[in-house]
Amino acid sequence: xxxxxxxxxxxxxxxxxxxxxxxxxxxxxxxxxxxxxxxxxxxxxxxxxxxxxxxxxxxxxxxxxxxxxxxxxxxxxxxxxxxxxxxxxxxxxxxxxxxxxxxxxxxxxxxxxxxxxxxxxxxxxxxxxxxxxxxxxxxxxxxxxxxxxxxxxxxxxxxxxxxxxxxxxxxxxxxxxxxxxxxxxxxxxxxxxxxxxxxxxxxxxxxxxxxxxxxxxxxxxxxxxxxxxxxxxxxxxxxxxxxxxxxxxxxxxxxxxxxxxxxxxxxxxxxxxxxxxxxxxxxxxxxxxxxxxxxxxxxxxxxxxxxxxxxxxxxxxxxxxxxxxxxxxxxxxxxxxxxxxxxxxxxxxxxxxxxxxxxxxxxxxxxxxxxxxxxxxxxxxxxxxxxxxxxxxxxxxxxxxxxxxxxxxxxxxxxxxxxxxxxxxxxxxxxxxxxxxxxxxxxxxxxxxxxxxxxxxxxxxxxxxxxxxxxxxxxxxx
Ligand SMILES: [Zn+2]
Numbered sequence: 208x209x210x211x212x213x214x215x216x217x218x219x220x221x222x223x224x225x226x227x228x229x230x231x232x233x234x235x236x237x238x239x240x241x242x243x244x245x246x247x248x249x250x251x252x253x254x255x256x257x258x259x260x261x262x263x264x265x266x267x268x269x270x271x272x273x274x275x276x277x278x279x280x281x282x283x284x285x286x287x288x289x290x291x292x293x294x295x296x297x298x299x300x301x302x303x304x305x306x307x308x309x310x311x312x313x314x315x316x317x318x319x320x321x322x323x324x325x326x327x328x329x330x331x332x333x334x335x336x337x338x339x340x341x342x343x344x345x346x347x348x349x350x351x352x353x354x355x356x357x358x359x360x361x362x363x364x365x366x367x368x369x370x371x372x373x374x375x376x377x378x379x380x381x382x383x384x385x386x387x388x389x390x391x392x393x394x395x396x397x398x399x400x401x402x403x404x405x406x407x408x409x410x411x412x413x414x415x416x417x418x419x420x421x422x423x424x425x426x427x428x429x430x431x432x433x434x435x436x437x438x439x440x441x442x443x444x445x446x447x448x449x450x451x452x453x454x455x456x457x458x459x460x461x462x463x464x465x466x467x468x469x470x471x472x473x474x475x476x477x478x479x480x481x482x483x484x485x486x487x488x489x490x491x492x493x494x495x496x497x498x499x500x501x502x503x504x505x506x507x508x509x510x511x512x513x514x515x516x517x518x519x520x521x522x523x524x525x526x527x528x529x530x531x532x533x534x535x536x537x538x539x540x541x542x543x544x545x546x547x548x549x550x551x552x553x554x555x556x557x558x559x560x561x562x563x564x565x566x567x568x569x570x571x572x573x574x575x576x577x578x579x580x581x582x583x584x585x586x587x588x589x590x591x592x593x594x595x596x597x598x599x600x601x602x603x604x605x606x607x608x609x610x611x612x613x614x615x616x617x618x619x620x621x622x623x624x625x626x627x628x629x630x631x632x633x634x635x636x637x638x639x640x641x642x643x644x645x646x647x648x649x650x651x652x653x654x655x656x657x658x659x660x661x662x663x664x665x666x667x668x669x670x671x672x673x674x675x676x677x678x679x680x681x682x683x684x685x
Contacts, residue, residue: 229257229287229288230256230257230258231254231255231256231257231263231287232254232255232257232287232288232289232290233252233253233254233255233271233287233288233289233290234252234253234255234289234290234292234297235250235251235252235253235268235271235289235290235291235292235293236250236251236252236253236292236293236295236296236297237249237250237292237293237294237295237296237297238250238251238295238296238297239251239253239265239296239297239298240296240297240298240299240621240625242299242621242622242625242626242627243626245616245618245619245621245622246618247296247618250267250268250269250293251265251266251267251268251297252264252265252266252267252268252270252271253265253297254266254271268293275287298345298621298625299625299626300345300346300347300348300382300625301344301345301346301347301348301591301603301604301607301624301625301628302346302347302348302349302350302590302591302624302625302627302628302629302631302632303341303346303348303349303350303382303591303592303593303595303603303606303628304349304350304506304539304541304590304591304592304628304631304632305350305352305487305508305541305543305592305593305594305595306341306349306350306351306352306592306593306594306595306596306600306603307351307352307353307354307355307594307595307596307597308334308337308338308341308349308351308354308361308364308384308596308600309330309331309333309334309351309354309355309356309357309360309361309596310355310596310597311333311337311596311599311600312596312597312598312599313550313553313555313597313598314553314555314598318355318398318597319398319399321355321356322355322356322398322399322410322413322415323399323410323411323413327357327358327360330356330357330360331357331360331363331364334357334360334361334364335364335367335379335381337596337600338364338368338379338380338381338382338384339379339380339381340599340600340601341381341382341595341600341601341603342380342381342382343601344600344601344602344603344604345604346382346603347382347383348382348383348384348385348628348629348632349382349383349384349385349595349603349632350385350386350387350438350439350487350592350631350632351384351385351386351387352387352390352439352441352487352489352508353387353388353389353390353416353441354386354388354389354390355390355415355416356399356413356414356415358389359388359389359435359436361384361386361387361388362386362388362435362436362437364379364384364386365384365386365436365438367379368381368382368383368384369384385438385439385632385634386437386438386439387432387437387438387439387440387441387487388432388435388436388437389414389416389417389432390415390416390417390441390442390443391416391417391418391419391425391428391429391432391440391441391442391443391475392415392416392417392418392419392443392446392466393418393419393420393466393467393471394408394418394420395408395418395448396408396418396443396446396448396466397414397415397416397418397443397446398415398450399413399414399415400450400451405451416443417431417432419471419475420471421471422470422471422474425467425471425474425475425478426474426475426478428475429474429475429478429479430478430482433479433482433484437484438484438634439484439485439486439487439632440475440479440484440485440486440487441486441487441488441489442467442472442475442486442487442488442489442504443466443488443489444465444466444467444472444488444489444490444495444498444499445463445464445465445466445489445490445491445492445495446463446464446466446489447460447461447462447463448463448464448466449462449464461557463490463491463492464492465492465494465495465498469498469502472488472498472499472502472504473502476502476503476504480503480635483634483635483636484634484635485505485506485634485635486504486505486506487504487505487506487508487541488504488506488507488508489508489509490507490508490509490510491509491510491511491512492512493512493513493515493524493527496510496513496527496531497527497530499538500530500531500534500538503537503538504538505537505538505539505631506538506539506540506541506590506631507538507539507540507541508541508543508592508594509541509542509543509547509564509594510540510542510567511542511547511560511563511564511567512563512567513527513528513531513540513567513570513571514527514528514566514567514570514571515563515567524567524570525570525574528570528571528574528576528587529574529576531576531587532574532575532576532577532586532587538588539588539589539590539627539630539631540571540587540588540589540590541589541590541591541592541631542564542567542568542589543592543593543594543606544564544565544568544593544606544609544610544613545593545594545595545598545602545603545605545606545609546593546594546595546597546598547560547561547564548561548564548605548609549597549598549605550597550598565613568610568613569613569614571587571589572613572614572615577589577615577619588627588630588631589623589627590623590627590628590630590631590632591606591607591610591620591623591624591627591628592606592628592631593605593606606624607620607621607623607624610623
């Protein structure tokens with residue numbers, strides 16, 4: 208006989224003892240967000256394998272009950288558990304494709320002071336706390352694009368966040384964690400820079416990233432970081448190299464220029480790809496973006512000047528967007544609206560940067576260059592990534608709020624924040640059919656109170672979430 212034992216979605220309850228007798232459980236969703244169609248589907252029953260976390264079936268609740276009756280008649284004697292979220296809208300876990308777990312808000316402590324005055328121990332302990340905040344905000348997967356001076360501590364953090372064999376759970380609660388260790392820059396380009404010794408880009412032995420020069424040096428750095436255990440290679444492809452000019456010419460100091468030659472970029476990207484590792488590139492300038500697109504980089508981070516109508520002319524900006532859109536999704540754009548907006552508001556960043564970023568994002572929407580997440584939809588593929596860490600961890604959702612505010616439809620934004628994020632951060636080994644299988648095996652998700660997943664209001668307020676984790680354990684609810 209089948210006995211159904213509903214599990215409350217509130218009160219962080221664990222499944223009832225009865226439920227343990229079945230190797231599957233079911234989630235009833237008042238509405239379910241489908242990342243492929245980017246629509247809310249009403250009254251869905253999701254059947255999940257308790258051991259693997261794999262979603263076995265999604266069907267109408269009415270069909271579930273009809274099937275349940277058949278199972279009851281078959282008298283298989285297995286009790287089943289239902290997590291009743293019929294009063295909620297259920298979504299797959301969000302993905303933040305650009306975080307820095309080893310940084311905290313610049314408003315609290317500047318980047319320079321974090322690197323030069325906070326010990327590696329402090330920064331690592333903070334990173335553990337940041338991971339928990341990230342998960343509590345509904346983000347179940349992140350990609351960390353550089354420890355920014357915290358050496359290779361992200362590799363250890365990844366271990367502590369993982370469910371190791373024979374362990375009950377992870378050592379630290381947090382999201383699924385893809386990381387890139389130190390990131391790569393060219394000599395002289397990146398901080399922290401010594402005040403006493405202007406030619407030194409090292410303070411007390413701390414460097415913000417690993418410096419590499421020349422084709423051989425660049426290949427060596429990529430190999431070393433992959434050997435260290437990095438999931439991704441992060442390259443700073445352009446940066447404010449002439450920052451020391453700030454005393455006499457702030458405009459020169461704030462201008463980004465390329466850090467690497469085309470041959471160096473090609474060497475790094477090809478080497479990483481040969482090892483099955485993807486490459487993310489920090490870049491803002493149109494010329495560097497175009498080079499990286501031609502070289503097959505996997506993601507462009509920021510891209511504030513993608514549409515730079517003043518300096519390059521309207522036509523040039525639109526042409527670059529059209530070129531990117533025609534590449535059919537091989538390079539993902541992570542526009543990091545949240546960091547540019549926040550630091551601009553706080554007076555910590557070039558105030559014109561937000562205007563340029565905003566214009567580039569709006570122009571991509573206008574010319575129809577933005578693809579919805581998922582295969583078969585042409586255009587620039589976009590993932591949500593806030594550069595979270597420069598502003599508080601846990602506020603990752605700001606990126607979605609800003610995308611919505613700048614005109615993207617809420618369904619498309621949620622698609623970018625879920626399936627689009629996964630398609631960006633997943634390793635090369637997940638490309639193709641295997642990746643599709645992984646998309647279906649979402650191990651956790653969240654329910655939005657009141658079925659008001661219309662973007663702005665709910666996300667801005669910090670919506671009520673009922674999270675459910677691996678094996679159906681309700682691990683948090685508030
Ligand atoms: Zn970043």
